[in-house]
Amino acid sequence: MVYVAFVIDVFARKIVGWRVATSMTTGFVLDALNQAICQRAPSGADKLIHHSDRGSQYLSIKYTERLAEAGIDTSVGSVGDSYDNALTESIIGLFKTEVINFLGPWKSVGQVEWETLKWVSWYNTERLHSAIGYVTPQEAEEAFFADLSATEKAA
Template sequence: CPGGARPPQQTLNAFVDEYRDRYGVESICRVVQIAPSGYYLHAARARQPERRSTRAQQDELLCEDIKRVWEDNMRCYGVVKVWKQLRRDKVHVARCTVARLMRHLGLQGVRRGQVVRTTVPDGNAVCPLDKVQRQFKADRPNQLWVSDFTYVSTWQGWLYVAFVIDVFARRIVGWRVSNSMKTDFVLDALEQALYARQPGHTDGLIHHSDRGSQYVSIRYTERLAEAGIEPSVGSKGDSYDN
C-alpha cells in the first residue's frame, strides 16, 4: 500500500477468502498479520448474516434505499438531495450516514460547473513554430486550417468533440466524437478533413492548433507531414488560439 499503510480489514478478509483453499487460513493470517479468530468471525457472519451487528444489518438496508433514490433520479443526486428524498420516503437516517454509505458505494452527484481540462501540454514534445500569430485570415480554401476539441456534458458522461475548420470558408471540414481524449479521435477528424478537401502538396496549407499533447504527438505530426501540411502551434495557455 502507498506509504506503507495497512489495507482495510475487508480487503484482508477478501484476500483470505480467495486463497484459503490453497494455502490454509492459519498460514495466510500469519503472513498478512491478522488474527485467525477475527477472520473466522467474518466467515461465520458471511454464512449467517443474522449474526452481524445491528449497524451492519441496517447499513445493508439503507444501501438499497440509497441506490434506489440515486438511480431513480438519473444518478444526479448528491448526499443532501438523497438524504432529503429518503426523509420524504419516511426513511429516517442521519445525513452523515448517507454520506458514509454513498462513499462506501462509490456514488456521487453531478457537480455544477465542473471543468474538464482538455489542453494538456506535452513538456517533452518539440512544438512547431507559430506561423499564424493570431491572424486567422485566408484568401482561398485549403490555405489555413485550425483544429481543436471541446467537451460536452451528457447523461452518459463527458463526450469530446474534435473539429477541423477551414478558415477561408469558416466551415467545419472534419469532426469526430469520442468518450476519451486520445490522439486517435483528433486524428480521425483530420483524416475526414483530408478526405473531404483533398489538399495538394503545393497548396501551402497550414494546420494551426494549441499545444495539446494530441496535436503535438508523433503520430499527428507525421500525418501532417505525409499530407504535405505545414504544422503551426500557438503559444502556451493562450485562449485566443483555442
C-alpha cells in the same frame, strides 16, 4: 464524458472534419483530421497550415506525421495566448450552447454523434457568418471557386 473535435477551414469558416469520442486520444483527433484531408484532398501546392493548441494529441508523433504526409505545415500557439484558438473556441462555444446544453441530457454517444452531424451540416450550409459577408461557408466556397473559374476562363 464525451469529447468532440472539429477541423475548420478558416478561409470559409467551414467545418471540414469532426469526431465524437469518449476519450481524448491521438486517434480521436486523427480521425477528424483524416476526414478533413479526405474531404479536401490537399496537395503540397495548397500550402496549408494546420493550427492547434498545445494538447498532447495534436503534438503526438502520429498526428504530426500525418500532417507531414499530407504536405500540411504545422502551427502551434504560444502558451497563455488568449487569441490562440479564438475561432475554434468560438465555434465550440456555439456548438455547446446550441447542441450540448440545449438538447441534453444525453443518453448515448451515438445520440451526440447524430446531433453533431446535423449541426455541422446546418452550420456549413445554413448559418450566415459576418466574417465572410453574411453568407454560409458553403456559399463562400462556391463563390470563390466560381470567381476563380471565371478568372481562369478570361485569362
